[in-house]
Structure formats: C-alpha cells, structure tokens
Amino acid sequence: MQSLIKYKSYVLSKIMPLAKGVKHLFAINLFLSVVIIIADFIVPLFYKEFIEQTIILGRIETLVPILSGYVLIHFGVIGIQYIKNHFNNRIRNTVTFRAKLKMWQNLFKWSFLEYEKINIGDTKMHIEDDVQVLLNFSSYYTIEYLIKFATMVISVGILFVMEWRLALFSIICIPLTSGIDAILSKREKALNNEQRENDKEMNTWLHNSLQSWREVKALNLQNHQRVVFISHIKKYALYYAKWINYWTLRALIIPQIRNEFMMKFGLYFLGGMLVMKGKMTIGSLLVFATYFEMLSKAILNVSAIDADLRGKRPYVDRLLQKLDEEYPEEAQEELKSISSIEVQNLSYHYPKQEDVIRNMNLVIRQGERVAIVGKSGCGKTTLLKLLVGMLEPSEGKILFSGVDLKDIKLSALHRQIGFIMQDNHLYNMSIRDNLLLVNPEATDRELEEACRKACILDYIMQLPEGFNTVIGESGCKLSGGQKQRIVLARAFLRDVDVYIFDEATSALDQYNEKIINDVIDNISKDKIVIIVAHREASIQMCDRVIKLDK
Helix, strand or coil, rough: CCHHHHHHHHHHHHHHHHHHCCHHHHHHHHHHHHHHHHHHHHHHHHHEEEEEHHHHCEEEEEEHHHHHHHHHHHHHHHHHHHHHHHHHHHHHHHHHHHHHHHHHHHHCCCCCHHHCCCCCHHHHHHHHHHHHHHHHHHHCCCCCHHHHHHHHHCCCCCCCCHHHHHHHHCCCCCCHHHHHHHHHHHHHHHHHHHHHHHHHHHHHHHHHHHHHHHHHHHHHCHHHHHHHHHHHHHHHHHHHHHHHHHHHHHHHHHHHHHHHHHHHHHHHHHHHHHCCCCCCCHHHHHHHHHHHHHHHHHHHHHHHEEEEHHHHHHHHHHHHHHHHHHCCCCCCCCCCCEEEEEEEEECCCCCCCEEEEEEEEEECCCCCCCEEEEECCHHHHHHHHCCCCCCCCCCEEECCCEEHHHECCCHHHHEEEECCCCCCCCCCCCCHHHHHCCCCCCCCHHHHHHHHHHHCHHHHHCCCHHHHHEEEEEECCCCCCHHHHHHHHHHHHCCCCCEEEEECCCCCHHHHHHHHHHHHHHCCCCCEEECCCCCCHHHHHCCCCEECCC
C-alpha cells in the first residue's frame, strides 16, 4: 500500500502542471467530500432515534424533527454531489484537453527517422485510451480513495466504541480478502499488458488494411485479411475469458462471501444475541449495521481502487514517459523570403550506414531551375529532405538567403517552400477545404486563380458541386494527375519562393505528365524550382542538371 501511495503522489505531481487554473478545485472537491462523509455518519443516528423514540416509545412528536433533519441532510448531500461533480468534470476536461494537446504537439517534434518507426495503433492508444486512465488520478485514485480510506478508518473506530466484540468479528476477514485481491490484480496487470500489445497490433493492422483497400481487392487478399482479423479477435476472446474470471472473483464472489455470508451473518447472529441479553438496543444494532455497511463498501472500494491501479499502472507509466519526453528547442529565426540556397560541404548518412551524400557543395540562386538526376539510391530524395529540414546534416551546412538552416524556424521555412512529392496526401473533405489548409484567408477569386495556374480549374467547375466536392480519403475520387494539380494549386495559393518536385510526374501517363510539366514551366521566373526526375521532358525545362552518384 505504501508503494501505491508514493506512486499516486508521483503521478499527481506530474499531472498538476496540466491542471493549471483548476488546481484549487482539488481542494474544494476534497472539502465537499469531507462534508458528505460527515453527513453519511450523521444519517444513521436519525434511524436510531426514529426506532427508539418514535416507534418503540411511541413519541410521535419526535417524528417531525427527525424527518425534517433527515430530508434536509439528504437533499443537502444531493446538492453538494452536484457541485462536486461539476468541479470534477472541469478538472477532468482541463487535464484531458492539455494532456491530449501536449501528446499531439509532441508528435510533430519528432525527428524524421522517428516518424518512419511510428506505430499508428500504439500512438492512437496513447492519445485516447491512456489519457483516460490518467484522468482517474484527478479524483478516483486520489480524492475518492482518501475519502473511502477515511470512511473505513472512522467506521472501524465507531464500531469498536459501540460494541468491540461485534467490531472485532466484523474485521477478522479483511486481511485475507485484501491479500486475495492483491494476487488477482497482479494477474490482471499481466493480462492487460498482453491485451494492450494485441490492441496496438490490431489498430495498426486495421488502419493499414482500410487505407490499402484497393490493393486488398486487386490482389484478392480478402481471405488473408479475414484470417488476420479473426486471429486478433481470438486473442481478445482468450484475454477476455481469462480476465472475466479474475474480475468475477475479485469484484463479485469474494465481496459476496465476505460481506453477505461472513460479515452480515455474523453481525446479525451475534448482534441478536447481545440484544437478547440486553447489552445492545435494537436501534443501536441498526446503527451498527449501517456503519458496518459503510465499512464494507469502503473496504470494497479501497481494495478495488488499489487493484484497478495495479492493473492500469503500465498504461500510466507509458503515458507519463511520453509526456516527459524532451525535445531540442526549435530555432526562432524568421525567414521572410528565399533569394538563394547554398549547400556547403554537406554530408549525410543514415544510422549505421555509409554516407549517402558526401562533401557536397551547391549554390542555387533566385530564378534558377535545377534538375537533380541520378540512379536510384544515390541520395536525390535525401538531399531534398535535408533542404526542407526533415533530416539534419551529418556534416556541413545549408544556407537560405545566407542564414544557416539550423537557425531558421522550420515553420517559417516551410511557408516559403512548396514540396510536391510523387505521392501527396489529400484529406477526405472538399477541394475548397483542402486548398484553404495552407491559406485560410484566401478568397474565391484567389482559389480560382491558383487552380487556373495548376490547369485544374476547368475540371473543378465541371463538377456538380464545384469546389465543394468531397474528394474521398487521400483523394481517392481523383486521378493521379488531378491530385497532383490540386497539390500544385495548393502551393500556388501560398505564393512560395521555392518549388521542389520529387518525382512528381513519375507515376503519371504522358498526357498528365505534359500538363504538369507545362504548369511547372509557367511558374514565375523569379522563383527557385528544383526538380528530381528521370524523364527527359522534366529535365529540358531546367537551366542546369546536377547528377548525383553513389
């Protein structure tokens, strides 16, 4: 128990920064919970007075004050519970928002190499599922635990004061059942770890399976995917079959044996004997039974909270690790425009590999159009990733308008660069919304002008819904050439200084390739254009060609 208390304190210290502005609500909730406890301990005294004064002694005049006091406390507790729940929801919503926001922001601070290793299922579970577990520390694992523990201690004290023999019998079985709870919760923890791995794998597989539905149908992989899906479901079924057994024992059977059979039977049997001998009154026995019921529920809740925390602890640990991850501070130099790009003694190698680029020097000035060619694997795409800050040079440096890339704020750099890749991503929303992502303030006229430059305006205007046409996941309702022209229009809408094309026409037919090349050729002559391509048509429009060799 001591280790769990330390752990709760540790987790609370981690989430307190997320509760800035609502920290005082923790204290208010604790105070309101104490008031509710006091009310809970007062209510049984009304039962005692009602039985002994009103019923047994027949003093009808006591009915009104007893009933009034009971009703007043009852509705007072309801009001306090409402206020407490309101404050608790404010805490939970605040912490949820900030935890998820921090997780989301951290995603975009990763290095490019980390993105290549990302597990979609695991990341989704960190943001959604693990954050929900963390929220329990705002109330369930902390305030509620303290209240239930205090209720348990106070109840034991009152029971011993009222009748020590009954109290002694009532608490005999507590250590035994608590020990069994601890054993079962450890096994639940191991099961939860196994299931989380299965959930992670299934979420990742499901995402990839749905995203590649065309390939699944084209390659006739439906049966294979069905087998994989069934295997994940079987793993979950096996997990649930084991987990439900442990949960049933811990949450239903053991409490039933302890509370209903051992404790209550002993309580009423021994209590009845004491009443018959005149050592207790019926009212006192009823009050004792009520306090004992409070003790039983408190014991059950404390045990359940501890067991639940042991089972969920791996999730919390992983989430805290993610929240604690530190990233290098981003450079703050703003870049208003790009008039030149200079590469000085640039070298780069991927981890545990030889140099892909070695001692490269290059200067590209405003208005130049440069083609980068070379065999597959010679470093063409790597060079582009270095230019846009996705990778950091192993040696050397890259200058934009004379400013070192390391000193430039990446968001400022990316505002000046239009990067058109072979496979670009479009979102499952309208053409208008996809374009407005890069310039939310753009007018309809600016949208039309950007699309006209990209030779896609006529096609859009022929659609029944025009710019409001929803294009499907990853633009699946568009052809490859249409997608590339939408991406080009998006770049034109930002009016960037540098256009980078990475094999932008390699997957297109000759007709669409010619359209894209015409669009590129018509880009304003004061812009820098960098083209990675194999085809002669893409290279001919360039001022010079840079050939990379391994």
